[in-house]
Amino acid sequence: MRRTSKLTRVAVGVASIALAATACGGTSDSDSSSEKEDLGLAIAYDIGGKGDQSFNDAAYAGLEKAQKEFGYKTADVEPTEGETDADKEQRLASLARQGYNPVIGVGFAYGPAMEAVAKDYPDTTFGIVDSVVEGDNVASLVFAEEQASYLAGVAAAKATKTNTVGFVGGVDIPLIHKFEAGYKQGVADTNSKVKVVSQYLTQTAEEGGFSSPDKGKAAAEGQIEKNADVVYQAAGLSGQGVIEAAAKAKVWAIGVDSDQYQQEALSAYKEYILTSALKDVGGAVYALAESVNNDEPLTGVQTFDLKVNGVGLAESNPKMAEIAGLTDAVAKAKEEIIAGTIKVKTE
Numbered sequence: 001m002r003r004t005s006k007l008t009r010v011a012v013g014v015a016s017i018a019l020a021a022t023a024c025g026g027t028s029d030s031d032s033s034s035e036k037e038d039l040g041l042a043i044a045y046d047i048g049g050k051g052d053q054s055f056n057d058a059a060y061a062g063l064e065k066a067q068k069e070f071g072y073k074t075a076d077v078e079p080t081e082g083e084t085d086a087d088k089e090q091r092l093a094s095l096a097r098q099g100y101n102p103v104i105g106v107g108f109a110y111g112p113a114m115e116a117v118a119k120d121y122p123d124t125t126f127g128i129v130d131s132v133v134e135g136d137n138v139a140s141l142v143f144a145e146e147q148a149s150y151l152a153g154v155a156a157a158k159a160t161k162t163n164t165v166g167f168v169g170g171v172d173i174p175l176i177h178k179f180e181a182g183y184k185q186g187v188a189d190t191n192s193k194v195k196v197v198s199q200y201l202t203q204t205a206e207e208g209g210f211s212s213p214d215k216g217k218a219a220a221e222g223q224i225e226k227n228a229d230v231v232y233q234a235a236g237l238s239g240q241g242v243i244e245a246a247a248k249a250k251v252w253a254i255g256v257d258s259d260q261y262q263q264e265a266l267s268a269y270k271e272y273i274l275t276s277a278l279k280d281v282g283g284a285v286y287a288l289a290e291s292v293n294n295d296e297p298l299t300g301v302q303t304f305d306l307k308v309n310g311v312g313l314a315e316s317n318p319k320m321a322e323i324a325g326l327t328d329a330v331a332k333a334k335e336e337i338i339a340g341t342i343k344v345k346t347e
Contacts, residue, residue: 040072046107062285146182153186166223170235216241
C-alpha cells in the first residue's frame with residue numbers, strides 16, 4: 001500500500017516540465033569507471049529518440065527531474081535504425097553492468113529484450129513503458145491512454161464545424177488501438193452526428209510509423225481533403241507532420257503524450273494545436289527512480305490513469321475556452337470516467 005500511495009503522489013505534474021527539459025539536449029555522462037553507487041537512472045529511447053516533442057521527450061523530462069533531485073549520474077541512450085531485439089538486449093545489459101539503477105526501456109518494443117536481460121541482473125530494477133514484462137525486478141509502467149483520448153474526442157466533437165474529425169495512428173498495433181477507441185467513443189458520446197476518419201501510417205514500427213513526419217503530413221492532408229477540421233494524432237515523431245498539415249490548412253490538430261502547444265519546436269503551429277492528450281511518461285519514469293532511490297523499488301504493473309493524473313487533457317491553449325461548451329464537457333467527462341459512470345473502451 002505504501003508504494004501505491006507514493007506512485008499516486010509523484011505521478012502529478014511532470015508532464016508540464018517535459019518540453020522545458022528537452023531544450024537542454026545532450027546525453028549524460030556514463031563513465032563506466034565510476035563507482036556503481038554513484039550511478040542512477042538510465043533510459044533507453046524508443047523509435048524517434050530524443051527530440052520527438054512527445055513520448056521520448058516526456059521520458060527525458062522524468063530523467064532530468066530525477067537527476068536534479070537526487071544528484072546522481074544518469075544516462076540516456078538513442079536507438080539505432082533497423083535494430084534487432086539483440087541490439088536492445090545489449091543496450092540494456094550494458095547499462096546494468098555499468099551500475100545504472102533503475103534501467104528503463106521507453107516503449108513496448110523493449111519487451112522481449114527486457115524479459116531476457118532482467119533475470120541476469122537481479123540486483124538492478126528495470127522498468128518498461130507501455131508494456132507488461134514479468135519479473136521480480138521489473139516495473140511495468142502502463143497508462144490508460146484510452147481515457148485521455150476520450151477527453152480528446154469530447155474536445156474534437158465540440159470544436160468541429162464540419163462534423164468530420166480525423167485520427168492518425170502511427171502503427172496499427174493494440175497500444176494505438178486504445179487511443180483510437182477512446183477518441184471515437186468520446187466523439188460519439190458527445191455528438192453522434194460527427195464522423196471519425198481513421199488512418200494508420202504503417203503496419204509495423206520498422207516501417208517508420210512513429211518516426212516519419214512526411215507520412216503523418218500526407219495522412220492528415222488526406223483527411224483534411226475529406227473535410228476533417230480536427231485531426232488527433234497518436235504517432236510519435238510522425239505526429240509533427242500531422243500538426244504541420246493542420247496548421248497549413250488552418251484546422252485544429254490535437255497533440256499527444258506531451259503538451260504540444262507548449263513546445264518550442266512546434267511554436268510555428270501552436271495557434272492550431274487545440275489541445276493534447278497527456279500521458280505522464282515523465283511522472284512514471286520519476287516515480288520508479290524515486291522508489292529505487294528510497295530503497296523501496298516498485299515492481300509489477302503500475303497503472304497511471306485519470307485518478308492519479310497519469311493521463312489527462314492539456315488546457316494551455318486559451319482558445320479552448322472560446323469554443324462553446326468544450327471546457328465544461330471535458331470536465332464533466334473526466335469526472336464521470338473517474339467515478340466509473342463512463343467505461344472507456346480499449347478496442
